Amino acid sequence: MIWETFILAQREIRRNVLRSSLTILGIVIGVAAVITMVTLGGGATAQVTSDITKLGSNLLQVRPGQGHHGPGGARINADPFEDDDVEAIEREISGLKAVAPSGSRKLQIIYGNENCSSSVIGTTEDFMIVRDWSLDSGRIFTTGDMRAGKAVCILGTTVGDKLFGGQDPLGETIRLQKISFKVIGVLTSKGQSSFGTDRDDIVLIPIRTFQRRIAGNNDISVIYVSAQDGVSTKKVQENIQLLMRERRHIAAGKEDDFNVRDMQEIVSMLTGTTRVLTALLSAVAAVSLLVGGIGIMNIMLVSVTERTREIGIRLAIGALEREVLMQFLVEAVVLSSFGGLCGIVIGLASAAVGAHFLNVPFILNLQIVLIAFLFSSAVGVLFGYFPARKAALLDPIDALRHE
Amino acid sequence: MKKTHDAGTTSDIPLIELKEVTKTYGQGQAAMQAIDHIDLCIYQADFVAIMGPSGSGKSTCMNILGCLDTPTSGTYFFKGADVGQLSSDQRALLRRYYLGFIFQGFNLLNRTSAFENVELPLIYQGIPARDRRLRAIEALAAVGLEAWKSHTPGELSGGQQQRVAIARAIVTNPGVILADEPTGNLDSACSQEVMELLTTFNQERGITIVMVTHEVEMARYASRRIHFIDGRINTAHVSERNP
Numbered sequence: 277m278i279w280e281t282f283i284l285a286q287r288e289i290r291r292n293v294l295r296s297s298l299t300i301l302g303i304v305i306g307v308a309a310v311i312t313m314v315t316l317g318g319g320a321t322a323q324v325t326s327d328i329t330k331l332g333s334n335l336l337q338v339r340p341g342q343g344h345h346g347p348g349g350a351r352i353n354a355d356p357f358e359d360d361d362v363e364a365i366e367r368e369i370s371g372l373k374a375v376a377p378s379g380s381r382k383l384q385i386i387y388g389n390e391n392c393s394s395s396v397i398g399t400t401e402d403f404m405i406v407r408d409w410s411l412d413s414g415r416i417f418t419t420g421d422m423r424a425g426k427a428v429c430i431l432g433t434t435v436g437d438k439l440f441g442g443q444d445p446l447g448e449t450i451r452l453q454k455i456s457f458k459v460i461g462v463l464t465s466k467g468q469s470s471f472g473t474d475r476d477d478i479v480l481i482p483i484r485t486f487q488r489r490i491a492g493n494n495d496i497s498v499i500y501v502s503a504q505d506g507v508s509t510k511k512v513q514e515n516i517q518l519l520m521r522e523r524r525h526i527a528a529g530k531e532d533d534f535n536v537r538d539m540q541e542i543v544s545m546l547t548g549t550t551r552v553l554t555a556l557l558s559a560v561a562a563v564s565l566l567v568g569g570i571g572i573m574n575i576m577l578v579s580v581t582e583r584t585r586e587i588g589i590r591l592a593i594g595a596l597e598r599e600v601l602m603q604f605l606v607e608a609v610v611l612s613s614f615g616g617l618c619g620i621v622i623g624l625a626s627a628a629v630g631a632h633f634l635n636v637p638f639i640l641n642l643q644i645v646l647i648a649f650l651f652s653s654a655v656g657v658l659f660g661y662f663p664a665r666k667a668a669l670l671d672p673i674d675a676l677r678h679e
Numbered sequence: 680m681k682k683t684h685d686a687g688t689t690s691d692i693p694l695i696e697l698k699e700v701t702k703t704y705g706q707g708q709a710a711m712q713a714i715d716h717i718d719l720c721i722y723q724a725d726f727v728a729i730m731g732p733s734g735s736g737k738s739t740c741m742n743i744l745g746c747l748d749t750p751t752s753g754t755y756f757f758k759g760a761d762v763g764q765l766s767s768d769q770r771a772l773l774r775r776y777y778l779g780f781i782f783q784g785f786n787l788l789n790r791t792s793a794f795e796n797v798e799l800p801l802i803y804q805g806i807p808a809r810d811r812r813l814r815a816i817e818a819l820a821a822v823g824l825e826a827w828k829s830h831t832p833g834e835l836s837g838g839q840q841q842r843v844a845i846a847r848a849i850v851t852n853p854g855v856i857l858a859d860e861p862t863g864n865l866d867s868a869c870s871q872e873v874m875e876l877l878t879t880f881n882q883e884r885g886i887t888i889v890m891v892t893h894e895v896e897m898a899r900y901a902s903r904r905i906h907f908i909d910g911r912i913n914t915a916h917v918s919e920r921n922p
Contacts, residue, residue, distance in 0.1 A: 280802050592780050593803065596772070671749065676786065
C-alpha cells in the first residue's frame with residue numbers, strides 16, 4: 277500500500293500543477309530568503325573583521341576632539357595637531373614602527389580633458405607603512421620632496437585609470453586646485469573595502485605641500501601611529517595620551533580634547549555593528565519565512581477545503597481514512613521537502629552571487645539552512661495534514677456533498 | 680412485504696435487509712425524519728428501483744445502504760451481518776469489496792483520465808499494476824469507452840462521464856451497484872444507454888442493482904419498484920417482478 281500511496285500522491289501533485297507550484301513557491305521564497313540574508317550577513321561580518329585586522333591591529337589613530345562623542349561635536353572646538361606634535365610622538369614614545377601625520381580633502385583632479393573627484397591625502401612616506409600600502413610603479417616621496425613641499429603625487433589605481441585610461445601616468449602632470457602635480461608613483465590596488473568604498477580612489481601628496489598649497493594652514497587632522505610587533509598597543513595608547521595631555525596643557529581631572537583610538541576598539545565596534553546588522557537581516561528573513569509559512573498555510577487550507585469532495589469520492593469507493601490521510605501526508609511531505617530543497621539551492625546560489633558582487637566571503641551556515649528547511653516543511657506538512665484529517669473523519673456523504 | 684427466510688440456506692438470506700431504520704436530521708422541535716422505520720429486503724441479482732417525489736427519503740435510504748451515512752436507529756444487515764456493529768474502516772472495506780457507486784453528479788476525479796478514474800478502486804484493493812491495467816481497460820471496453828481512456832472528465836460529455844463512472848463501479852466486480860439518480864443529469868438518449876448498460880450488468884453478471892430515480896421510464900428497466908412517500912414505503916405501490 278505504501279507504493280500505491282506514493283502513486284496516488286504523485287498523481288495528485290501532477291494533476292494540479294498550479295496548486296502544487298504555489299505551495300512549493302511559498303516554501304522556496306521563505307527558505308531562500310532566510311538562507312540568502314543570513315549567509316550574506318555572516319559573510320559581511322567576517323569580511324569586516326578580516327579587513328580591519330589586515331589594516332593592522334597595531335595601528336593607532338590620534339585625532340583632535342573627543343572620539344566617543346561621535347563625529348563632529350567636540351572635535352570642532354579642539355585645536356588641531358601640528359608638526360611638532362608628530363615630532364614629539366616620534367621622539368618621546370618608544371616601541372613605534374612608524375608615525376604618519378595626515379590631512380585630507382575631497383578635490384577635483386584634472387588631467388587634460390579628464391577629471392575626477394577623489395580624496396587627496398597629505399602625508400609622509402611612513403603612511404605607506406602604517407596603512408599597509410605598497411607601490412605598483414614609480415617611487416615614494418623623498419626627504420627632499422617632503423622638506424621642500426614639492427608638487428608631486430602618488431595615485432591610487434582608480435584615479436590613475438579614470439584620468440589616464442590605459443596610459444602610464446608616471447611623469448605626467450595633473451592639476452589640483454590649479455596647482456600642477458607631477459605623478460611620481462602608482463599604488464598597488466587594494467580594491468573595495470567591506471563597506472563598499474573604493475580604497476584605491478586616493479591621491480597621496482607630501483604633507484607640507486598639502487598644508488601650504490591646499491589647506492593653507494599647518495593643521496594635521498590625524499596622526500597614524502604604528503606600534504612595533506610585540507609592543508602592547510594599550511601601553512602605547514596610554515603613553516601618547518599622557519604626552520598629548522602634557523603638550524596641550526590639559527589640567528588634571530579635565531577631559532582629553534583629543535582621542536587616541538586603538539584599532540582593536542574599532543574592530544570590536546565595527547564587528548558589533550555588523551552583528552547588529554546581521555541580527556536585523558535575520559529578523560527580516562524570519563518575517564519572510566513567516567510570510568512564506570502563512571502562504572503555505574493558506575494554499576494548503578484552501579486546497580484541502582476544495583479537495584473535501586475528492587476525499588468523499590475516495591472514501592465512497594472504499595479508501596480507508598488512514599489511506600486518504602497517508603496520501604495527503606505524502607503529498608505534503610513531497611511538496612514541502614521539494615520546495616525546501618529548491619529554496620536551499622536558490623538561497624545558496626543567490627547568496628553566492630550576492631557575496632561575489634558585494635565582495636564578501638561566502639560562509640555556509642548549516643544551522644540556518646536546517647532551521648529554514650525544517651520550519652517551512654513543518655508548516656507545509658502540518659497544514660497539509662490536519663485539515664485533510666478533518667475532512668477524512670466526516671461521514672463520506674458529508675464530504676461528497678461538500679461544495 | 681415481509682418475506683420469511685430460512686437461516687439455514689444462504690440463498691434465502693437477503694443480501695440487504697433494513698429493519699426499522701430511521702434517519703433523523705436536526706434536533707428537538709426542528710427534527711425532521713428523512714426516513715421513518717423502513718423495512719426493506721433486497722436479494723441477490725435483484726434490480727430494484729426506488730422511486731418517489733423529492734424529499735421522500737429515497738436518497739437518504741440509498742446513502743444508508745451504501746454505508747455513506749449512518750442510520751439514527753434501526754438495523755442494517757448486509758449479507759446477514761449487522762452493519763451498525765462495524766467500525767468505519769470495516770464499512771470502508773465493505774464499500775471497497777462489495778459496493779459500487781453511481782452518482783447523479785458522476786463524482787469522477789477532475790483532471791484525472793478516465794483510465795485512472797476506473798483504476799482507482801483497484802489501487803485501494805491492492806491489485807498489482809498489470810492486473811489493474813487489464814481490468815480497467817476491460818471495464819472501459821464494457822461501457823464502450825476504451826478509445827476515450829486518456830480523456831479527463833472535462834473532455835467527456837455527460838453521458839460518457841456517467842459511463843466512466845459505471846466502469847469504475849463494475850471494475851471491482853461488486854455484489855451491488857448503488858445508483859443514485861444515474862440519469863438525472865442526462866438527456867434521454869444517454870439515459871437509455873446508461874439504463875441498458877445497468878440492465879446488461881444485472882442480467883449477465885448477476886450484479887444486484889439498487890437505483891434511485893423519479894423517472895417512470897427509467898424505473899421500467901427494474902425488476903422491482905419501491906415507492907417512497909414522506910419517509911415511508913408506500914405499500915400500495917409495491918410491484919413484484921416484471922414479466
